[in-house]
Amino acid sequence: MLKVEDIYELIKLIDQSSIDEFTYENEGTKVTMKKSDGLAVATPAVQAPAVQPAPQVQVETAAKTEASTQTNEPVENKNYDHEIVSPMVGTFYSASNPESPNFVNVGSQVSEDTVVCIVEAMKLFNEIEAEISGEIVEVLVENGELVEYGQPLFRVKTK
């Protein structure tokens, strides 16, 4: 699956090349880039293929990629610079069991391997690690809530 970074990388490479038009298709994600009049302008168009209905998860993937491309625009007055997102559909748990304290709360300092929550789907428990160092400034979901693929769970201020 293509990540936003990958798309940026592609744009850069195609930008520098003599290629006028480029299409990449894999697992229900399609990226088309086209230079306008040979000028160095490229537009990533992430879309689900129209011909064959892709499995739902993959459609969501494409949609999320698009969304995150847009939200990459700088937002003013935000007190966070990173979002920890869910890698899968499932139930969000803020603690390992109902009696235990939350893995993290607003104000918690996290590092790369700090477990911030568990997402469960079909009895698979995924311990989500922060993958970044910083401070949790916002918890976006409630314990027991169903989360989607790519849904932001925590906001982190890294500086």
Add this chain to the structure above:
Amino acid sequence: MQSTRNKLIELLAENRDEYISGQELSDRLHISRSAIWKHMKQLEKDGYQIEGVSNKGYRILKFPAKISENTIRWGLQTKWLGKSIIHKESITSTQEIAHHVAKEGAQHGTVIIADEQTNSRGRMQRQWHSAASKGIWMSILLRPAMLPQNAPQLTLLSGTVLASVIARKFDVTPYIKWPNDIIINGKKVAGILTEMQAEQDQIQYVIIGMGINVNQDREDFPDEITTKATSLKIATGCEQELVDLIQDILLQFEKMYDNYLQAGFPYVKTIWESFGFKIGKPIVVRTMNKEWKTDFLGIAKDGALLVANDQDKPEKLYAGEIDWFKEEE
């Protein structure tokens, strides 16, 4: 050490009824005859009965029924699963050990097995009763090259493995209660819990923990679960061999896993549904803020539970409490 001992067992096992001389063993294993003798003593500790006759050599009289790294490995026909086995007599939980060795770089296919677990966990840390040597308490470490969002399919795969092995080996009819509890005569005989460490687009490792009740009698279960739990012994009426069952499970797991990687989830789905508990029957679904009675329609292409929603349209569920027995109460 370990591999020498395995080769030794292999050599002895190949010869089965014939004696093999200490000199020949020493030549083929490139170790001294006194080292051979030390290994023999160790094997006897593991429960092997070895006969040593002067001028003839050694032969194995009996393979142990006891679980050990050696007994599981001997006769195990897998290609990659269980090439590394960690066996402990008593540990807190095989999951805990598995996490530990996974973080230290243990290889794909490592199997962790215990005679007894003192602090085993089920869903949401519910205690799982795992008595000494009465069942199979085992964790399988995998490092699959797949997207984390597809990993829950591995839990359904594990359920189909257990159900297929039980159906083939014993004269009982197992069902899989979504996603992967194994049910015989309406009672739980095995449970599976899977834990994963993953990044956004890459799985570090997956640990599949299995608990299978094998040789418990009714009185072995705590009172509060006697109405919900059963064992293969209770269901079949006789004591079952643990080592043999473990080997069958590992072999079937490897086959199904390899097929799944090649053919994808539809392959697993078909087998899963052939064992599906209550397909087409009413169940009660409870999510965080609602509860409703609906028909269990089967599983979706990605393994999610399919139920009819209030508009009679199929709806996918990935988590939530399901009351499978409401109708019977």
